[in-house]
Amino acid sequence: MTINSQLKRGTLELCVLALVCRGDCYGYELVNRISDSMHITEGTIYPLLKRLKDNGSITSYIVESQEGPPRKYYQITDIGRQEKQRQENEWRDFTHSVEKLIIENNGEGE
Amino acid sequence: MYKTKSEFLSNLEKELGRFGVLDRSEIITDFEQHFTDSLALGLSESEICEKLGSISEIAKQYAEEEIYPAVAVEREREEQSGSGINSAPPPQNNSSSNAYENSGIRFGRCNNKTSSDYENSGIRVSFGSNNVNWGGLLAVLCVDIFVFSWAIPALFAVFVGLLSVPFGLITAGLASMIAGVIGNFWSFTTPFSGLAAFFLGLMLLSLGGLLTVAGIQLIKLFIFIIKAIIDWHGNMIVGRPVFKKKNARTSREEVSA
Numbered sequence: 001m002t003i004n005s006q007l008k009r010g011t012l013e014l015c016v017l018a019l020v021c022r023g024d025c026y027g028y029e030l031v032n033r034i035s036d037s038m039h040i041t042e043g044t045i046y047p048l049l050k051r052l053k054d055n056g057s058i059t060s061y062i063v064e065s066q067e068g069p070p071r072k073y074y075q076i077t078d079i080g081r082q083e084k085q086r087q088e089n090e091w092r093d094f095t096h097s098v099e100k101l102i103i104e105n106n107g108e109g110e
Numbered sequence: 111m112y113k114t115k116s117e118f119l120s121n122l123e124k125e126l127g128r129f130g131v132l133d134r135s136e137i138i139t140d141f142e143q144h145f146t147d148s149l150a151l152g153l154s155e156s157e158i159c160e161k162l163g164s165i166s167e168i169a170k171q172y173a174e175e176e177i178y179p180a181v182a183v184e185r186e187r188e189e190q191s192g193s194g195i196n197s198a199p200p201p202q203n204n205s206s207s208n209a210y211e212n213s214g215i216r217f218g219r220c221n222n223k224t225s226s227d228y229e230n231s232g233i234r235v236s237f238g239s240n241n242v243n244w245g246g247l248l249a250v251l252c253v254d255i256f257v258f259s260w261a262i263p264a265l266f267a268v269f270v271g272l273l274s275v276p277f278g279l280i281t282a283g284l285a286s287m288i289a290g291v292i293g294n295f296w297s298f299t300t301p302f303s304g305l306a307a308f309f310l311g312l313m314l315l316s317l318g319g320l321l322t323v324a325g326i327q328l329i330k331l332f333i334f335i336i337k338a339i340i341d342w343h344g345n346m347i348v349g350r351p352v353f354k355k356k357n358a359r360t361s362r363e364e365v366s367a
Contacts, residue, residue, distance in 0.1 A: 026143075027140055027143060027144060028143065028144055028147035028148070031144070035161075041161070041162065041163030041164075041167070042144070042161045042162050042163065043141075043162035043163040043164075043165075043167070043168040044163065044167075044168070044171060046137065046140050046141065046144070046168070047168060047171035047172045047174075048171075049140075050133075050137070050172065067150075069139075069142070069143060069146060071143065072139075072140065072143065
């Protein structure tokens with residue numbers, strides 16, 4: 001596993017929470033928006049959505065669509081909003097620390 | 111790698127079953143929707159399958175996500191005290207959501223979040239590495255006394271019935287068929303003709319066979335229920351199930367590891 005794929009796995013949850021925070025969306029919409037900006041195996045989004053639903057971060061509701069079967073939309077909950085904020089802070093702290101370390105090490109090397 | 115939608119879905123369902131994932135039909139519906147949406151965008155079925163990735167990977171993730179809340183909370187604590195590089199602030203205590211989770215009630219997959227009966231039974235006492243939940247123990251005892259007093263005798267009666275009725279039917283069917291055949295050969299008097307007796311026997315026999323199959327299905331159901339009850343005991347007393355994987359990893363753990 002490369003660093004990239006490990007990082008993605010850990011941060012995918014934050015990405016999903018952030019997207020659902022912005023507005024309700026259905027599963028495929030989420031998959032598309034995320035895969036637009038990074039390479040993911042699309043099948044991994046669905047287990048993640050189910051876990052977020054199980055732990056109460058998001059809820060789902062069904063909307064009948066004019067073409068095809070009814071769609072399942074996801075909506076953020078208060079718990080989900082808190083969780084997103086917590087993970088966002090964690091992410092910022094983490095990237096900040098990593099960046100600091102990388103820059104310091106570069107300085108020593110010269 | 112699979113090429114068609116139906117192949118992908120049927121194999122995914124099989125794989126989910128292999129990993130013991132519940133809610134399979136809901137998951138399959140989600141993936142069906144994914145196919146519908148992707149096809150509408152003009153992708154081919156094999157392209158969609160490729161983008162979705164490996165079926166066993168997906169099933170494994172569902173199995174890992176099915177981590178029991180009480181275990182997850184415990185793990186997070188271990189993670190916090192264990193790893194040094196964790197610069198993150200301590201996790202917020204969502205006590206509103208954790209009240210239900212700590213009581214560890216998860217009977218099968220009912221998700222009965224509204225049942226507040228047990229919510230506040232979470233008096234936890236540290237007991238070596240296991241957290242024994244005394245409130246949970248008390249609740250388990252009450253339910254067990256109830257179950258042992260009448261549910262077990264009742265189930266036993268049903269079980270004996272399930273064994274004896276098909277057995278009786280099969281015996282009667284065989285006897286009637288034999289009587290029909292013998293009656294034709296030796297022409298001793300039967301209430302009705304040999305052929306009628308033969309077909310009556312056949313009918314009884316197939317009824318017996320049908321009930322045997324039904325009995326086997328019912329016994330399977332019993333085994334499932336007994337497993338669920340044992341898991342529930344584990345959840346109530348030490349906060350983790352007996353039959354579930356204990357080493358499921360959360361994705362957040364991976365990043366801090």
